[in-house]
Amino acid sequence: MAEPLTAARRVSIARHPQRPNMEDYLQALFPDFFALRGDRVCGEDPAILGGIARFHGQSVTVIGTRKGKTLEENLKVNFGMPNPEGYRKALRLMQQAEKFRRPIITLIDTSGAYPGMQAEEHGQGEAIARNLYEMSRLTVPVIAVITGEGNSGGALALAVANRVLMLENAVYAILSPEGFSSILWKDASRHEEACGLMKMTAPELKAMGVIDDVIPEPAGGAHLAPEIAFREVERSLLLHLSQLNRQKGSALAADRYEKFRSMGQLSRREDV
Amino acid sequence: MNNIFQKRRARLLAMKALRGTYLPPEQIITCPGCGQESPRREVADNLSVCPKCGYHWPVGAYYRLGFLLDAGSFRELDPKLPAENPLSFPGYPEKLQTARRRTGLSEAVVTAVGAIQGQRCVTAVLDSRFLMGSMSAAVGEKLTLAVEYAGRNRLPLIIFSASGGARMQEGILSLMQMAKTSAALARFSEKGLLYLSVLTDPTTGGVTASFASLGDIILAEPGALIGFAGPRVIEQTIGQQLPEGFQRAEFMMEHGFVDAIVPRARLREVLGQLLMLHGKGGRHG
Numbered sequence: 001m002a003e004p005l006t007a008a009r010r011v012s013i014a015r016h017p018q019r020p021n022m023e024d025y026l027q028a029l030f031p032d033f034f035a036l037r038g039d040r041v042c043g044e045d046p047a048i049l050g051g052i053a054r055f056h057g058q059s060v061t062v063i064g065t066r067k068g069k070t071l072e073e074n075l076k077v078n079f080g081m082p083n084p085e086g087y088r089k090a091l092r093l094m095q096q097a098e099k100f101r102r103p104i105i106t107l108i109d110t111s112g113a114y115p116g117m118q119a120e121e122h123g124q125g126e127a128i129a130r131n132l133y134e135m136s137r138l139t140v141p142v143i144a145v146i147t148g149e150g151n152s153g154g155a156l157a158l159a160v161a162n163r164v165l166m167l168e169n170a171v172y173a174i175l176s177p178e179g180f181s182s183i184l185w186k187d188a189s190r191h192e193e194a195c196g197l198m199k200m201t202a203p204e205l206k207a208m209g210v211i212d213d214v215i216p217e218p219a220g221g222a223h224l225a226p227e228i229a230f231r232e233v234e235r236s237l238l239l240h241l242s243q244l245n246r247q248k249g250s251a252l253a254a255d256r257y258e259k260f261r262s263m264g265q266l267s268r269r270e271d272v
Numbered sequence: 273m274n275n276i277f278q279k280r281r282a283r284l285l286a287m288k289a290l291r292g293t294y295l296p297p298e299q300i301i302t303c304p305g306c307g308q309e310s311p312r313r314e315v316a317d318n319l320s321v322c323p324k325c326g327y328h329w330p331v332g333a334y335y336r337l338g339f340l341l342d343a344g345s346f347r348e349l350d351p352k353l354p355a356e357n358p359l360s361f362p363g364y365p366e367k368l369q370t371a372r373r374r375t376g377l378s379e380a381v382v383t384a385v386g387a388i389q390g391q392r393c394v395t396a397v398l399d400s401r402f403l404m405g406s407m408s409a410a411v412g413e414k415l416t417l418a419v420e421y422a423g424r425n426r427l428p429l430i431i432f433s434a435s436g437g438a439r440m441q442e443g444i445l446s447l448m449q450m451a452k453t454s455a456a457l458a459r460f461s462e463k464g465l466l467y468l469s470v471l472t473d474p475t476t477g478g479v480t481a482s483f484a485s486l487g488d489i490i491l492a493e494p495g496a497l498i499g500f501a502g503p504r505v506i507e508q509t510i511g512q513q514l515p516e517g518f519q520r521a522e523f524m525m526e527h528g529f530v531d532a533i534v535p536r537a538r539l540r541e542v543l544g545q546l547l548m549l550h551g552k553g554g555r556h557g
Contacts, residue, residue, distance in 0.1 A: 113481075115501030115509050120519055123529050125480030125500035129454060133486055136455030137462075153450055153481040153500070160451050174438045174447045179505075184440045198443050199359050208358075210444055260455050261416070263448035264409025266353055 004203070005169065007195035011177060013169040013221040014109075014148045020226045022049055022064040022107050025147065028230035029237070030055060030062055036093055038085075042122075045086030047078045047114070050093040052102070056238055058245075061097035063090045063158060064107030067148065081114035084127035087157050091131050094138060101249075103141040103241060106158040111176055113154030128157040135160035136257055139249030143240055145215070145233060146170045146202075147222075162256050163240045164210070166202035167229065168217040172210070173200035210263065213240070278344030285338050285346045291376045292332025294401065295320060303327050305495070319536045328493050328536055330473055332375070333382035333397035336432060340395070340540055341386035349383040349394070350417050355410040357441070364441040367403065375401045379410045380435070383418035385427070389544035394422035397432040400474065404436030407478050411439070412449025415483065419456040428466040428547055433484040437477015437502075450482035457486050466550045468543065471498050471521065471530065485529070489546060492521035492530045493539075499524075 005013070013019070026033045030053035038044045050063035065082060068074035090106075097104045113124055135142065144161035150172035166172060174180070177195045182188040199205065202214040215229075215236045222229035244252065293316065295301060301312050305327025315322060319339060320329040337346055354372075357364045372378060380402035385394050396418045398405040415431070422429040438446040457467060469487025473496040480500050484490075492498060499519040507514055517523050524530045534542045 113500065115505045117506060117510060117514070117518070120499050120501065120506065121527050123485075123527070126485040126529055128481035128500070129450075129483070129485035132451050132454035132482055133458045136451065136458050152447070153478055156447055156450060157481075160455070172444060174440065174443050180440060197359065197361060200444065205444065208444075210448065257455050257459070260448065260451040263452055264358065264412060264442070264445040266356055266410055266413050 007171070007198070007201050007204075008177075008192040010169045010201050011149075011171055011195055013223075014171050016221060016223050017069055018223040019109075019148055020222050020229055021069065021109065021148075022066045024226060025064070025107055025230065025233065026053075026062065028226075029234050030060075033062060037089070039088035040092060041085070041088060043083070043085035045078075045083045045089060046076055047080055047082040047110075048086035048090055050090055055105070055241070058241070059100070059102050061093055061102045061104045062107070063093055063104065065110040065158070067109050078114055080110045081112060082110065082154060083114050083116070083119045084122040084124050087113075087127040087131050090158060091134055094135065094142075098138050098140055101140055103143070103244065104138070104161075105237060106142070106144045106161065108144060108146045108150045108155050108158050109148030109170075110151060110154050111149050112152040113157070128153045131157040132160055136260065137253050138256070139253050141241060141244035141247070141252055142256065143237060143244070145237070146172050146211075147233075149176075151175050160256065160260060162244055162252055162259070163212045165213045165215055165236055165240070166205065166211050167215045167222060167233070168202055169221050170202055171200040172202075172205055173198050281346055282344040285334060285341075288334035288376065289332070289338035290335075292335025292338070292399075293320060294330045294332070321536050326494060326535065328473065328495060330400050330434060331536075332401060333377065333399040336397050337382065337384055337386065337395065340543070341384070341388060342390065345387035345392075347385050349385060349421055350414050351378060353410055353414055353417075354378050355408045355439075355442070358409060358445050359441065359443050361441040361443075367441070371402045375399065377402050379408065379414065380405045381411045381414050383414050385421070388540060388547060391428075391544065391547040393428045393430055393547060394418050394425075395430045395432070398434040398479070400434040400436070403439065405434045405479075406436055406439040407446050407449050408439040408442050409445045409449060412446075412452050415449075415453050416456045419453070419460050423460045423463055423465065426463070426465060428468065428550060429460065430468045430470065430543060431483060431487075432470045432472055433475040433479050434472045435475060435477065435479035435484075437479060447478065450478045453483040454486060457483055461488070466547070468546060470534075470539070470543075471524075472496050474498070476500070476502055489531050490529065491532050491534050491539075491542070492524065494521060494533050494535055496521040498530070
């Protein structure tokens with residue numbers, strides 16, 4: 001058995017430029033994916049891709065954040081940092097999935113929601129809040145897969161799911177380790193130290209009950225043998241989807257509610 | 273009998289409220305808004321609002337409840353639900369102790385049941401003196417319990433936000449409180465009950481991206497900073513200075529995210545009116 005990787009090492013694997021991205025997963029797992037665009041208010045955010053596809057005989061809605069592999073691709077998708085239009089499009093597609101009784105699969109790889117001027121003017125906070133609120137009461141199966149980085153409310157806005165899955169080297173956190181160390185210690189260069197403290201790796205989060213399953217990756221990371229990663233993600237999705245397909249809509253909403261209701265429950269104490 | 277309890281409760285809140293001021297201790301204080309000097313007493317008597325320019329100093333949770341609720345109606349919910357150290361984060365318990373000692377609060381939010389102009393309601397107030405009003409699991413849990421209490425008792429809910437965002441030392445569990453509180457509010461709303469969100473200075477980060485933005489009606493205090501990303505982060509990202517007034521309450525109202533800006537002196541009256549307009553105690557059916 002190889003030594004388990006450090007959190008900092010996993011962060012660099014999660015951010016590897018050749019790591020399989022949303023388009024790669026679509027090609028491998030959802031070859032007939034049909035993209036749907038726009039928030040029906042004012043814009044189309046290329047940082048979030050969403051649409052419908054057939055997955056093992058079942059129609060599903062697939063939504064995910066996009067990252068490019070080159071600078072040029074990344075400029076097109078704003079380095080995977082969504083604007084409010086993206087979250088509103090995602091919500092529109094999720095509510096459409098609810099209407100047509102399609103399960104929802106989200107693929108998350110984002111360093112966070114975009115902290116720009118226009119994003120604020122268009123209500124970044126409101127858009128994320130609305131997604132959390134509406135996702136909590138969907139009556140179709142929702143499965144979120146964190147494939148790379150899952151940072152901040154920008155990731156959570158697509159992750160209020162019945163099952164939250166993470167690739168073995170993906171990370172999921174309140175914000176990037178750089179942001180964390182600069183807020184807490186006013187020193188972004190201490191990010192490696194932050195990685196160790198943040199409990200952001202898949203095995204740690206599984207142990208804490210924040211996520212449901214860890215999807216294995218090929219040794220050294222998914223970019224070294226993407227085919228293996230695709231098959232593992234497919235297998236895990238199929239397993240969880242078949243379990244959720246057996247549940248009634250009301251039970252799906254109730255279970256999802258309870259899952260997040262129980263996060264960080266505390267006991268009353270008399271000594272403060 | 274009842275009267276004695278009411279008086280005692282009113283006195284208790286008044287005592288706690290005394291510690292809820294953010295005003296500097298000097299006899300003459302300079303307003304950060306207009307730069308003019310005023311006697312401290314005059315500002316304090318004016319609900320911590322500058323008598324010259326209307327600048328609103330932040331106020332503590334008990335202080336706010338003190339001027340908001342009918343005398344003697346205050347009853348605190350879940351006062352003993354302190355933060356834990358879920359990530360075993362080094363130095364965090366000491367930080368909590370210091371914050372508790374300094375503020376007299378057990379956490380960054382106080383939740384209470386009380387009445388405004390005779391109308392019963394559940395009120396939660398965040399206090400930015402306690403680790404910047406950041407969202408810990410305890411803050412999320414207290415808020416959720418308050419939402420659930422309001423739902424069970426069919427009472428309207430008012431939340432005053434004041435927060436820098438996430439509690440870093442609680443990592444992902446802080447993030448999860450956004451989903452927890454938002455989901456609780458969705459359930460609350462399905463019962464046809466009223467939620468009034470009041471944004472005060474500052475309301476940012478995960479609080480803006482969850483319960484603060486989900487009110488049926490959203491009010492703000494004048495000049496309050498309201499946004500998802502903090503101004504410094506945005507300036508670093510775009511490489512330029514933000515224009516004057518960016519992310520302030522007035523700006524947020526112009527952009528469609530705030531229903532009305534209400535000066536502190538009028539808050540009690542406006543909230544009373546909104547509760548009244550939604551029927552006795554917010555009851556719909």
